Amino acid sequence: xxxxxxxxxxxxxxxxxxxxxxxxxxxGILNHLKFEGSVYAVNVxxxxxxxxxxxxxxLDIEDDVDLAIIIIAAKYVxxxxxxxxxxxxxxxxxxxxxxxxxxxxxxELQRLVDLAVKKYGMKYVGPNCLGVVxxxxxxxxFFGFTPGLYDDILTTPGKISYLIQSGGVGALVMDSLKSxxxxxxxxxxxxxxxxxxxxxxxxxxxDDENTEVIGMYLENVEEGRKLLDVAKTTTKPILIFKVxxxxxxxxxxxxHTAGLANNDIIFDSACKQAGIIRLNAVSxxxxxxxxxxxxxxxxxxxxxxxxxxxxxxxxxxxxxxxxKLEFPEFSKELQAKLRETGDIFNVANPVDIGPNLSKQTxxxxxxxxLTSGEVDGILPVPNVWNEIVIESIIEFVxxxxxxxxxxxxxxxxxxxxxxxxxxxxxxxxFESPNEAARALVVSLQQYNYQxxxxxx
Amino acid sequence: xxxxxxxxxxxxxxxxxxxxxxxxxxxGILNHLKFEGSVYAVNVxxxxxxxxxxxxxxLDIEDDVDLAIIIIAAKYVxxxxxxxxxxxxxxxxxxxxxxxxxxxxxxELQRLVDLAVKKYGMKYVGPNCLGVVxxxxxxxxFFGFTPGLYDDILTTPGKISYLIQSGGVGALVMDSLKSxxxxxxxxxxxxxxxxxxxxxxxxxxxDDENTEVIGMYLENVEEGRKLLDVAKTTTKPILIFKVxxxxxxxxxxxxHTAGLANNDIIFDSACKQAGIIRLNAVSxxxxxxxxxxxxxxxxxxxxxxxxxxxxxxxxxxxxxxxxKLEFPEFSKELQAKLRETGDIFNVANPVDIGPNLSKQTxxxxxxxxLTSGEVDGILPVPNVWNEIVIESIIEFVxxxxxxxxxxxxxxxxxxxxxxxxxxxxxxxxFESPNEAARALVVSLQQYNYQxxxxxx
Numbered sequence: 001x002x003x004x005x006x007x008x009x010x011x012x013x014x015x016x017x018x019x020x021x022x023x024x025x026x027x028g029i030l031n032h033l034k035f036e037g038s039v040y041a042v043n044v045x046x047x048x049x050x051x052x053x054x055x056x057x058x059l060d061i062e063d064d065v066d067l068a069i070i071i072i073a074a075k076y077v078x079x080x081x082x083x084x085x086x087x088x089x090x091x092x093x094x095x096x097x098x099x100x101x102x103x104x105x106x107x108e109l110q111r112l113v114d115l116a117v118k119k120y121g122m123k124y125v126g127p128n129c130l131g132v133v134x135x136x137x138x139x140x141x142f143f144g145f146t147p148g149l150y151d152d153i154l155t156t157p158g159k160i161s162y163l164i165q166s167g168g169v170g171a172l173v174m175d176s177l178k179s180x181x182x183x184x185x186x187x188x189x190x191x192x193x194x195x196x197x198x199x200x201x202x203x204x205x206x207d208d209e210n211t212e213v214i215g216m217y218l219e220n221v222e223e224g225r226k227l228l229d230v231a232k233t234t235t236k237p238i239l240i241f242k243v244x245x246x247x248x249x250x251x252x253x254x255x256h257t258a259g260l261a262n263n264d265i266i267f268d269s270a271c272k273q274a275g276i277i278r279l280n281a282v283s284x285x286x287x288x289x290x291x292x293x294x295x296x297x298x299x300x301x302x303x304x305x306x307x308x309x310x311x312x313x314x315x316x317x318x319x320x321x322x323x324k325l326e327f328p329e330f331s332k333e334l335q336a337k338l339r340e341t342g343d344i345f346n347v348a349n350p351v352d353i354g355p356n357l358s359k360q361t362x363x364x365x366x367x368x369x370l371t372s373g374e375v376d377g378i379l380p381v382p383n384v385w386n387e388i389v390i391e392s393i394i395e396f397v398x399x400x401x402x403x404x405x406x407x408x409x410x411x412x413x414x415x416x417x418x419x420x421x422x423x424x425x426x427x428x429x430f431e432s433p434n435e436a437a438r439a440l441v442v443s444l445q446q447y448n449y450q451x452x453x454x455x456x
Numbered sequence: 457x458x459x460x461x462x463x464x465x466x467x468x469x470x471x472x473x474x475x476x477x478x479x480x481x482x483x484g485i486l487n488h489l490k491f492e493g494s495v496y497a498v499n500v501x502x503x504x505x506x507x508x509x510x511x512x513x514x515l516d517i518e519d520d521v522d523l524a525i526i527i528i529a530a531k532y533v534x535x536x537x538x539x540x541x542x543x544x545x546x547x548x549x550x551x552x553x554x555x556x557x558x559x560x561x562x563x564e565l566q567r568l569v570d571l572a573v574k575k576y577g578m579k580y581v582g583p584n585c586l587g588v589v590x591x592x593x594x595x596x597x598f599f600g601f602t603p604g605l606y607d608d609i610l611t612t613p614g615k616i617s618y619l620i621q622s623g624g625v626g627a628l629v630m631d632s633l634k635s636x637x638x639x640x641x642x643x644x645x646x647x648x649x650x651x652x653x654x655x656x657x658x659x660x661x662x663d664d665e666n667t668e669v670i671g672m673y674l675e676n677v678e679e680g681r682k683l684l685d686v687a688k689t690t691t692k693p694i695l696i697f698k699v700x701x702x703x704x705x706x707x708x709x710x711x712h713t714a715g716l717a718n719n720d721i722i723f724d725s726a727c728k729q730a731g732i733i734r735l736n737a738v739s740x741x742x743x744x745x746x747x748x749x750x751x752x753x754x755x756x757x758x759x760x761x762x763x764x765x766x767x768x769x770x771x772x773x774x775x776x777x778x779x780k781l782e783f784p785e786f787s788k789e790l791q792a793k794l795r796e797t798g799d800i801f802n803v804a805n806p807v808d809i810g811p812n813l814s815k816q817t818x819x820x821x822x823x824x825x826l827t828s829g830e831v832d833g834i835l836p837v838p839n840v841w842n843e844i845v846i847e848s849i850i851e852f853v854x855x856x857x858x859x860x861x862x863x864x865x866x867x868x869x870x871x872x873x874x875x876x877x878x879x880x881x882x883x884x885x886f887e888s889p890n891e892a893a894r895a896l897v898v899s900l901q902q903y904n905y906q907x908x909x910x911x912x
Contacts, residue, residue: 172869248774248777281888283888327702
């Protein structure tokens, strides 16, 4: 698997100088990112493509090729795979569409590809996919990307690796993480996953020391047992969003990437057994990982709310209860300690600091709560109407790490402003109180699973 | 009520030149917005405040005063109210906090205020509130606002009027609508609503010809019957978010604005009877109104999905089913007509135009669907990777109005980008597929209520 993410030499088969050529966008992005391996463009004319040396066939390339990325019309793919086999290339990414999802003709092409692959002992990702990304390596095999659009995310190594069945969702995740604190380690868009599937990638990610969290978007699961067996061998958080909760959704999804519809209820209960965190919305793929990458795990249900904007105490309390978390009353002792921190409007849960904002009081409140023994985590809702609030949040994030208790922070400002503050100060802000509560829920779910595993 | 929103003369009692003076922020914002009525600053020294003429007491003001905004320490408020009465002022906004929510002392002050108010036949908004806004009049009586921060929203008259019990939520709504297509007509933050309550405002908004949609944020409802009786007399959409679904939330909310906790289940069923749309999240206060201000009502459950990013067909199908909408299969005839529009990847529901994007094909697809008789509304999910997509959306919004069927548009791009496109092109984009589906749900709910009313 390593060679899919860290190839020393890559042939992009189908990269040419004809207009709207998709392969050329791949050599283009590799040049733009200054990928350090060798790159070869393969096309009928053998012409070089934006500086990448050109060859008529892979057989003409003198050096060894670790990885071939194939992006030509589907009907030519079986022959190209055969040639790759002859050249001794063991790893392929077939990005071309029109196989299992493309009617009888496509299914026949798929059969021919599989024959050739078997003959030469090759492995492949795809077909009908966007390919893979490895940020630490400046490697992006995606077609159709405009150079520059995703530079930050493609070259900033992070802690989460994704396995995403759809290119569109892969792009959405990358686009969204541009303005978030969690960054990507590796990402694979696997399309029809006719050979290598989600379980294979999970097997790889679980032992990959640079991957702390694993995110997956799946449209169908054909070998559920295999996926779950692998999942059970790791305690890294695995977050899966799967389409097809409804019959209608399953049908729509399977027409897209050539899968069989699954029984969603069975999948759901299997996830619970294997400690897989099932996500409620596709946006949770990018919004929730920060609770794992930036915060300790939540070890119990008791959540304190701290606000400077009274209304949000009640709003968040409702949301915590909806999410089956607890919103405890504080003991008299704790309330007395909180009162000592300064001029506070309400020392019960929610703590309402009111309009008389002071950083010292805020930090004291957080410290009192984190050390009280009455609180497992905090959902602060500080309206950012003052620089002091941002400074306090930055310090508070570190405090949570020191005390081993997490916070899911929501600032009750317009989403546009939340994103801008998050980007500018690199602090893990959630975009809604629901999202913050969900982050606490999945953190606790992960903690409980790990504890269960340890006790076995 | 008119004089609360369109006063010809306003006294800001408590506006002075001392540092951090809140009243001065009100005269400041009125100056900044070029409010055309007369404004008087009232303070112990009788000094003028950023250009606003100063008086020692309202009794010294020669002209009639339509509205007094009171923002001084709570203990002085009863006396000030008395003076306002002597001066013949009939409308007060008491923004000061520390009454019903402020313990026995506050409750006694509240009693004194009510005595004075009764004596002179006055009406008041508050206490413990931010005041009111009337965009068409460049009138904003909110304290603490930084001039410039909300200029667009404060001076761009729109179609929705809000009644919001919390200043913090009012600010969040305004902040959020800065980047949305729906604009505000009037907004009142009513705090403890010790005199004028939500039902009084609803009575006014329902007959206000510039108000097409009504939004409310409530922490408690003391006179539920009164509210519902008024609601039943209008068919304008009324959207309410109420805190306190849980015991914990209700307790937290009532400590904030001095109310009694309510039985949420009773409130919920009463809303259904009165055609009130109950919102699921505070963000729906600003995200959902655009389905009413920009689109015809949804008249049935059958929703077509149109995408250029295959995965989202399945994702949205699940969400429609979750929301009890329908995702119909298309007839052979309709599929054949769709096939004629161009090179389409999938002509079933979801329609997937695939990567071969053409504006003409997209517009033809929309027209075929809107005129098919098989579809009540559309949830398009066009990935904006091309200017053509934006141009098509702009034209499609007009097409929906022409054909009398709504669309709730979600573009599967990062939220940051969605907001930026929405702002730049003024098109009603939702920020998530869930939000888009919810918009369709509330639109249908409103249609069904109106139909029921007509049949009576």
